[in-house]
Amino acid sequence: xxxxxxxxxxxxxxxxxxxxxxxxxxxxxxxxxxxxxxxxxxxxxxxxxxxxxxxxxxxxxxxxxxxxxxxxxxxxxxxxxxxxxxxxxxxxxxxxxxxxxxxxxxxxxxxxxxxxxxxxxxxxxxxxxxxxxxxxxxxxxxxxxxxxxxxxxxxxxxxxxxxxxxxxxxxxxxxxxxxxx
Numbered sequence: 001x002x003x004x005x006x007x008x009x010x011x012x013x014x015x016x017x018x019x020x021x022x023x024x025x026x027x028x029x030x031x032x033x034x035x036x037x038x039x040x041x042x043x044x045x046x047x048x049x050x051x052x053x054x055x056x057x058x059x060x061x062x063x064x065x066x067x068x069x070x071x072x073x074x075x076x077x078x079x080x081x082x083x084x085x086x087x088x089x090x091x092x093x094x095x096x097x098x099x100x101x102x103x104x105x106x107x108x109x110x111x112x113x114x115x116x117x118x119x120x121x122x123x124x125x126x127x128x129x130x131x132x133x134x135x136x137x138x139x140x141x142x143x144x145x146x147x148x149x150x151x152x153x154x155x156x157x158x159x160x161x162x163x164x165x166x167x168x169x170x171x172x173x174x175x176x177x178x179x180x181x
Contacts, residue, residue, distance in 0.1 A: 002168050016105060026095055026103035028174065031073025038066040076101075077174055081162065091158065095165075107157040119144045 006013035010030045017023045077098045085092040089109045096102050125140025 018105075020108065022106070024103060024105040026097075027101055028097075028172075029076045029099050029101070031075055034070025034073055036067045037070050038068070039064065075174065078165070078169065081165070083158065093158070093161075105161075107161065109157055116147045119147060 001017050003015050003017070004012055005015045005025070010032060012028045012030065013025055014028065015023050015025045075098075078095055079098050080096040081093060082096075083091050084094050084104070089111060091107045091109065092104060093107065094102050094104045122140070122142050122144060125138055128136060128138045
């Protein structure tokens with residue numbers, strides 16, 4: 001699971017909790033608020049309401065000056081995810097963000113599957129007939145090949161994490177791009 005676990009100014013901290021209970025964190029720096037934009041034009045007049053009691057007429061106020069356009073905000077995106085180490089069945093990956101910050105996480109891969117069972121022995125071949133010069137008999141028929149072992153899942157943990165991270169970042173409005181795609 002991924003959960004927002006803290007905020008400090010414009011920086012949000014997220015924690016990834018893996019199925020084995022291990023966690024890793026990463027940060028997302030949000031862009032600052034831009035300067036207020038220009039005032040919009042007056043809208044069209046609405047329908048007339050019911051007449052009220054006569055009152056004293058006031059003077060019309062002057063239109064205010066237009067405000068300046070706001071500065072564009074900056075968003076942090078993931079620029080790269082790559083494997084940086086392998087020790088036994090554990091791979092270590094780093095996520096690099098557009099603002100230069102990084103976070104790492106590990107993936108524990110499954111061990112190789114068990115070998116398949118050996119096939120049954122083939123039947124012995126018939127003996128050959130003796131020839132004038134004492135030729136050897138025909139060789140026996142070879143036995144059938146053994147059953148292949150079950151293949152391991154071809155989807156790597158890394159591919160599953162990249163797919164999951166892509167959905168997560170899209171759900172919070174950030175772009176995610178991996179060099180492995």
